[in-house]
Amino acid sequence: MPKSAAVPSPIREPLDGEAHLDFALIELLFFAYRDFTSDPDQMLDTYTFGRAHHRVLHFVNRVPGLTVAELLEVLKITKQSLARVLKQLIDTGHVVQVQGPRDRRQRELYPTHKGRTLALTLAQPQSERIAAALDGLAPGERKAVEHFLRNMVDEPWRSRVGLSPDALRGVAVAEDGQHGSE
């Protein structure tokens, strides 16, 4: 006698290369990123900061003078999401705002000495992890890793990431309705 609610039959075949889908690399990316973020995440707990603070701090350090609008496009988050973490970083003296010289409506974001120090501290274990993971690879193979990662990124960012920090400035992303205000 079957149960009143028929249980859909469980599938017991592991998902592997069958459908020409690259499960191995999908999984590797998940695990790599999971552990890549684990060290800074742990440190940030000390400051009552989260991963969002780290990202803001990173880009403000990497591209000092970035405006709020530019930062929103880099992070692909909304104004409201940024507001909270940015306010905390300013209140704690990690970031300062400077009125834009050309357009005084703009707020250029700069790290303070404190903010720069924290950014470097957070980048340290990540950089070590990367160096260890690259260890044993030939120069050309390192280039291949960079090529792969860069080509995982959608345009218009693909052609700008992994170059000089200034390449991240002033990317006018085509309007696509993701803004907090219109």
Next chain:
Amino acid sequence: MPKSAAVPSPIREPLDGEAHLDFALIELLFFAYRDFTSDPDQMLDTYTFGRAHHRVLHFVNRVPGLTVAELLEVLKITKQSLARVLKQLIDTGHVVQVQGPRDRRQRELYPTHKGRTLALTLAQPQSERIAAALDGLAPGERKAVEHFLRNMVDEPWRSRVGLSPDALRGVAVAEDGQHGSE
């Protein structure tokens, strides 16, 4: 006359290779992962599912028969976090639980046909993105990418990821106080 609250001086130097830190790759990983997850995230909105559902669904499909405890160790989340999304996946008929044959306390997790189909659908754009990013690389360079990603992962997972799905079964992680119950 200085203002009453002295503004910490802004640092205007971009953060680049100065401190021997690999900011380029740190950034590439951020952008690559951001866009890697964007396609499935968008699809999942249709189902009122989030990224957490995707991860559970992926591993249940990849390693059918995985127990709840094993899944918690793979995802490195707590029991409570898993409970919510797992319940939803079961209620919507994507995943079924089967009482463990050896240990009847255990619940083995299996995808249904519906769950397998969704997993494949979500993996499709990710796999295409990976294939496109690998395009133009020599076989050895692809191996280098895998080497890099695998070595970004901490042990005991490093030696298990990117191999056969079964390698993810039964990893007894050393106790480190991250459990929901003791």
Next chain:
DNA sequence: AAATTACGTCAGTAGTGTTGACATAATTCC
């Protein structure tokens, strides 16, 4: 002068993660 832009902020909501406590059933230990 009017429209637009850059930014800030208020209110409400959702998804994902956390901790701690407690309950149940099954297994293992002595």
Next chain:
DNA sequence: GGAATTATGTCAACACTACTGACGTAATTT
């Protein structure tokens, strides 16, 4: 066989990050 342990589920409370929509202000552009 009784006790401790294990695997799982669940309740309550909370934190962080993200979202949407609306509104306000100052500065720029038209």
